[in-house]
Amino acid sequence: MTTLLAPGAAASRRRIWGIILRDFYAFRGNTPRWIETVFWPTLELIIWGSVSLYLQANAVSMAVSALLGATLLWQVLYRSQGELSLAFLDDIWSRNLVNLFVTPVTVREYLAGLVLFGSFKMIVSATAMGGLALLLFGFGLFGMGPALVPYMVVLIVMGWALGVFAIAVVLRFGASAQVLAWILSFVFQPFSAVFYPLSVLPAAMQTASKAVPASYVFESMRTVLAGGAFDWAALGIAAALDAVYVALALGFLAYALRHARDHGKLSRFGD
Amino acid sequence: MANVTVLDVRAIRKAFGAVQAVDGVSLRVEPGEIVGLLGPNGAGKSTTLHMVLGLISPDSGTVRLFGRDPARNRTEVLSRINFAAGYLGLPGSLRVWEVLRSFAFSYGVARPAARVDEVIELLDLGRLRNQRFRELSSGQQTRVQLAKALINEPELLVLDEPTASLDPDVGDRMRELLLAQARESGRAMLITSHNMREVERMCHRIHFIAEGRIVAEGNAEQLAGAYGVADLEEVFLKVARQ
Numbered sequence: 001m002t003t004l005l006a007p008g009a010a011a012s013r014r015r016i017w018g019i020i021l022r023d024f025y026a027f028r029g030n031t032p033r034w035i036e037t038v039f040w041p042t043l044e045l046i047i048w049g050s051v052s053l054y055l056q057a058n059a060v061s062m063a064v065s066a067l068l069g070a071t072l073l074w075q076v077l078y079r080s081q082g083e084l085s086l087a088f089l090d091d092i093w094s095r096n097l098v099n100l101f102v103t104p105v106t107v108r109e110y111l112a113g114l115v116l117f118g119s120f121k122m123i124v125s126a127t128a129m130g131g132l133a134l135l136l137f138g139f140g141l142f143g144m145g146p147a148l149v150p151y152m153v154v155l156i157v158m159g160w161a162l163g164v165f166a167i168a169v170v171l172r173f174g175a176s177a178q179v180l181a182w183i184l185s186f187v188f189q190p191f192s193a194v195f196y197p198l199s200v201l202p203a204a205m206q207t208a209s210k211a212v213p214a215s216y217v218f219e220s221m222r223t224v225l226a227g228g229a230f231d232w233a234a235l236g237i238a239a240a241l242d243a244v245y246v247a248l249a250l251g252f253l254a255y256a257l258r259h260a261r262d263h264g265k266l267s268r269f270g271d
Numbered sequence: 272m273a274n275v276t277v278l279d280v281r282a283i284r285k286a287f288g289a290v291q292a293v294d295g296v297s298l299r300v301e302p303g304e305i306v307g308l309l310g311p312n313g314a315g316k317s318t319t320l321h322m323v324l325g326l327i328s329p330d331s332g333t334v335r336l337f338g339r340d341p342a343r344n345r346t347e348v349l350s351r352i353n354f355a356a357g358y359l360g361l362p363g364s365l366r367v368w369e370v371l372r373s374f375a376f377s378y379g380v381a382r383p384a385a386r387v388d389e390v391i392e393l394l395d396l397g398r399l400r401n402q403r404f405r406e407l408s409s410g411q412q413t414r415v416q417l418a419k420a421l422i423n424e425p426e427l428l429v430l431d432e433p434t435a436s437l438d439p440d441v442g443d444r445m446r447e448l449l450l451a452q453a454r455e456s457g458r459a460m461l462i463t464s465h466n467m468r469e470v471e472r473m474c475h476r477i478h479f480i481a482e483g484r485i486v487a488e489g490n491a492e493q494l495a496g497a498y499g500v501a502d503l504e505e506v507f508l509k510v511a512r513q
Contacts, residue, residue, distance in 0.1 A: 003381040004350055004423060011350075011379040018376030025369035026362050029403065095360030099419070102324045103377040104350040261328040264287055267321045 015105045019113025023087055027121065037121055041075045041129045048195075049137040065225045068139040070194045070218060072129055076152055077192075077214055078185045079125050080159020083118030084111075085166040085181035092175055097269040107257065115160055122156070144221065147230045151217045154238045158213045159185065161245035164253055172256035174265065193218045213238040213245065275338050277302055277427045277459040283322055283332030284483075285315075292318045294483035295332070300427065303457040305450075307464065307474035309503075311511040315483040316463045317356075320431055323461065324354055336427065350379055355420035356431035357413060363405030367396055367415055370404055371422055378423035390418040393448065409436040417445060421452070428452070428460045434469060442466075446473055467504040477503070479510050486510060 005011040027033055048071040055063035091097045100110070130141040142148060166181040191205060192214035198206055209215040216238035220231045260266045278300040285293040293315040300306045308316050321327040323334055325341050334341060341348040361370050368387055375383035391400055394414045399407060404415060413436050420428055433449070434442040446469060452458045464470050470477060471491040479487040479494070487494055487510065491503050498506045 005379040005381050007347060011346075014379050015377050018373050018378075021369075021376055022362060022365070022373035025365045025373065029364040029366070029369075090362065094362045095358070096362055098326060098356070098359055099354070099361065099374075100377075101326055102349060102352075102354045103374070104346040104348075104379065105377050106346060258328075261326065264285075264292075264318065264321070264327045266326045267317070 012106075012109055015103070016109045016113045016116070018103075019105065019110055020117045023113065023117040026090060027117075037125050038128045041079075041125050042132060044071055044075065045129050045132055046136070049133065049139075053137065064137060064139060065143065066222050067195060068133050068137060069141070069144060069221050069225060072126065072133060072141055073151060073155055073217065073221065074189070074192075074194045075129060076122065076126055077155040077159045079122040080118065080156045081162040081166065081185045082159075082182075083121050084114050084160060084163025085184070087114045087118065088167045088170070089178055089181055092170070092178070092269055095269070098267065101266055107253070111164065114163075118160075118163075119156070144224055145230075147220070147224050150235050150239075151221060154213050154217050154235065154242055157242040158245060161242065161249040162188070164246075164249035168249065168253040168256040171253070171260045171265065175269065188212055188214065191215060197222060211241065213241040216241075274302060276300070276335075277304075277337060278323060278461060279333075279335040279338075280319075280323065281333045281335075283319070283329040283334065285318055285322060285327060285330050291483050293322065293329075296478075296480065296483070296485055297332075298461075298478050298485070300459045300461055302426070302459055303453055304476065305453050305460045305462060305474050307462050307470045307477040308480060309463070309465075309467075309470060309477055309507060309510075310480035311507075314480045316480055317431055318483075319480070320354075320429055320461065320463065324352075324429060325349070350423060351425060352427040352429060353378075353420040353423055353425035354429045354431075355413075355416040355433055357416075357433070357435040358431070359416065361404050361412070361415065361419065364403060366401050366403055367391070367407075367418075368400050370415060371418055374419050375422050380423055386422060390421050393421065394418040395444075410438060410441055413437055414441070414445070417448075424456065424458075426457075426459060428458055430460060430462045432464055433462065434464070434466065442469070449473065467502070467507055471503050479506070481510050481513070486513075 005014055048067045052063040052067035091100055133139040133141060162184050166184050169177050169180050191209045191212045193209060198209055198215060198219055201209060216234040220234050224230055276299055280296060280298045282295045282297050283293055284295055296319050308319060310316050318327060322329050325345065336348045337351060339348055371387045371390060372383055375386050380386050391397055394417055396414060396418060399411055404412065434445050437445060450473060453460060476490055477494060478485050487497065494506045495502055498509050500506055500509065
């Protein structure tokens with residue numbers, strides 16, 4: 001008889017590692033995914049870098065740093081959400097979801113595996129973009145100083161929450177809802193004040209933006225790049241909103257799983 | 272293995288809207304026993320299996336695995352069982368050894384590399400070890416599915432049409448392998464199949480299910496006798512056409 005690890009933390013770590021390995025093998029063996037990890041961020045960087053150089057040449061101050069900083073940080077949020085959702089969709093497309101749900105891997109362990117490997121891919125992507133921004137446009141991401149770390153943490157956690165929410169929507173409404181996994185972060189983009197200050201939005205949208213953690217990050221980023229002080233209060237609000245987003249996403253996921261088991265929807269992901 | 276009833280299903284029911292998919296099914300599987308669940312398409316076989324596996328919640332009735340409620344002891348119970356079905360896939364871009372290794376980790380196997388080697392040898396997958404799953408023929412994919420299903424040396428193996436896409440030669444060898452697994456390791460199995468000869472050869476007991484209900488139960492000879500026919504195939508036809 002094969003010895004299984006005794007129940008406990010070591011067995012849990014082993015199961016999480018199983019999810020990470022699976023994603024790593026899938027990533028390693030999929031050249032288009034490697035290219036995609038770097039291609040789209042690079043394309044965005046070149047477009048916005050060029051636009052900002054043009055604006056700067058026309059005496060619009062701070063254009064390069066604000067737009068490039070926004071482009072890079074937006075990718076952090078987008079990638080965090082996308083990597084989580086995509087890993088789950090891979091299991092649907094390969095008809096592997098049922099195999100996964102009959103393993104002893106818990107939902108918490110599954111998400112932990114997706115988050116850890118997704119973070120690795122996001123770091124690869126952000127590093128490549130940061131290097132290119134420096135090389136092509138002379139913009140150093142670390143020019144934002146120590147503020148960069150909390151900014152990234154807030155955006156990563158928001159991305160994870162949206163990723164979990166997208167997974168829950170697909171579980172609840174079926175594979176036909178998978179388009180949401182691609183567009184969800186873009187639904188939040190206009191309210192996140194990524195490329196413009198909050199003040200230019202219509203009043204109703206400004207109010208909605210106050211409920212979006214990313215809007216505090218991008219507003220604060222522009223202040224810091226303009227030489228202003230880091231706004232700790234804004235960061236605190238963003239972190240609190242992140243906690244609410246995560247709690248809501250996990251709550252919706254628990255409901256979606258219960259609903260899927262009650263209505264036989266998990267089984268249908270094997271069809 | 273402890274001599275506890277492996278699977279004890281009592282009066283489970285499941286409706287999807289107006290359709291009563293499973294209507295009071297009860298069955299038991301003891302250690303080392305191979306139990307078949309037969310019936311026409313749409314009879315409720317897969318729904319029953321999926322309730323055993325926790326993929327579908329029963330509306331009423333109970334499922335006990337190793338004497339425990341799987342809903343409350345999910346991780347412990349699922350680490351002792353495994354599942355393979357002809358209609359499932361595995362990550363296509365992974366090589367065969369990568370698929371098996373990631374599942375070995377997911378089941379908490381203590382020596383994953385050694386166990387992967389063992390099941391690769393057991394299922395005669397040595398030549399396919401470095402092939403990507405999506406590049407395999409359907410028969411080869413079925414063998415990898417079976418290897419995955421044996422990765423944790425489960426005490427209960429749940430198989431939904433396990434040999435459906437295998438040619439007669441490979442199908443026969445897989446049946447031999449599964450029988451040896453039951454004989455030598457005391458591994459219990461719950462199987463659905465439309466291959467009546469396979470069921471006759473493998474199963475100690477057979478449950479016929481129609482319109483969500485168990486309508487007959489016994490070994491192949493008993494069932495043929497009860498229906499006054501020569502073999503299981505004719506029993507199936509009678510049940511399906513009733």
